[in-house]
Amino acid sequence: MTPHSGTFGSAGERLLQNHLGSAERAAGFYGRQVQPQLTPQMREFIRQQNMVFISTADAGGECDASFRAGPPGFVVDLDQRTLTYPEYRGNGVLASAGNVTENPHMGLLFIDFTHHHIGLHVNGRALLRTDEEQRRTYPRLPVDTAPGRRPDLWVHLVVEEAYVHCSKHIPHLEPAQRPPLSPDSRPKDAEYFVAPRPPAPPSQAPVPVPARHYGHAG
Incomplete structure (x- = not known):
C-alpha cells in the first residue's frame, strides 16, 4: 500500500x-x-518494540525481506514524520542498505506478539547516513543498542503512511531467556541451510627426486 x-x-x-x-x-x-504521519499512539508503540521486519527492493524491483532487533526503542521516532535505526557490521552483504542506495522505498512492520497482539505498518522513503552525520543532527540518539558496537550507518526513514495490522492470527509468544546452545545441539549458522563444504583434498605436491652423486673414475 x-x-x-x-x-x-x-x-x-x-x-x-x-x-x-x-x-x-x-x-x-x-x-x-x-x-500520513505517525500518531502519538503509534510513536509510543514503536518506542516499546524490540524487533521490526523490513522490506526493500532494488532498482529493478527485486525484493528482500529482513529483520532487525534491539532493546525497546532501538528504532527511534525522531518526530511524527521521521524514524531511524542503526545498521551494524554483520555478514558484509548489506542487502537492505544496498537496496536503499538504488530504491528508497522501504516498509517496516512492527508486531506486538506478547501483550496487545497488534501490528503497525510504516512505509516511506529511506536514505543512509553515517553515524557521525546522524549524531551531529540528532545528538540524543541512543549509544547502547548493541553494547560495545558502533553503527556503521543509520537508516533514516521519512514516513509517507502508517496503518494498523489487525490482531487476527497474530500468535501469542511468551518472552523468555535465550537458552544456551551446546556446540553439537545444531549446525553452525553458516551450515544451517547449506551442506558443509567438503574438506580440501590433500596437496598434490611433487615428490622430490633424490640428488644423484657421480664419482670420478680412478
Missing part, C-alpha cells in the same frame, strides 16, 4: 478491490486507519 495520485492505495489495490467487491470497505479503511 503506497500513496498513489494523492490518495492512499496503489492502482493494483484499487483494481482488485473493484474486481472482488471490497472497494467500499477499503475506502473506509483508508479514510480512518491510514495516516
Whole structure:
C-alpha cells in the first residue's frame, strides 16, 4: 500500500478491490486507519518494540525481506514524520542498505506478539547516513543498542503512511531467556541451510627426486 495520485492505495489495490467487491470497505479503511504521519499512539508503540521486519527492493524491483532487533526503542521516532535505526557490521552483504542506495522505498512492520497482539505498518522513503552525520543532527540518539558496537550507518526513514495490522492470527509468544546452545545441539549458522563444504583434498605436491652423486673414475 503506497500513496498513489494523492490518495492512499496503489492502482493494483484499487483494481482488485473493484474486481472482488471490497472497494467500499477499503475506502473506509483508508479514510480512518491510514495516516500520513505517525500518531502519538503509534510513536509510543514503536518506542516499546524490540524487533521490526523490513522490506526493500532494488532498482529493478527485486525484493528482500529482513529483520532487525534491539532493546525497546532501538528504532527511534525522531518526530511524527521521521524514524531511524542503526545498521551494524554483520555478514558484509548489506542487502537492505544496498537496496536503499538504488530504491528508497522501504516498509517496516512492527508486531506486538506478547501483550496487545497488534501490528503497525510504516512505509516511506529511506536514505543512509553515517553515524557521525546522524549524531551531529540528532545528538540524543541512543549509544547502547548493541553494547560495545558502533553503527556503521543509520537508516533514516521519512514516513509517507502508517496503518494498523489487525490482531487476527497474530500468535501469542511468551518472552523468555535465550537458552544456551551446546556446540553439537545444531549446525553452525553458516551450515544451517547449506551442506558443509567438503574438506580440501590433500596437496598434490611433487615428490622430490633424490640428488644423484657421480664419482670420478680412478
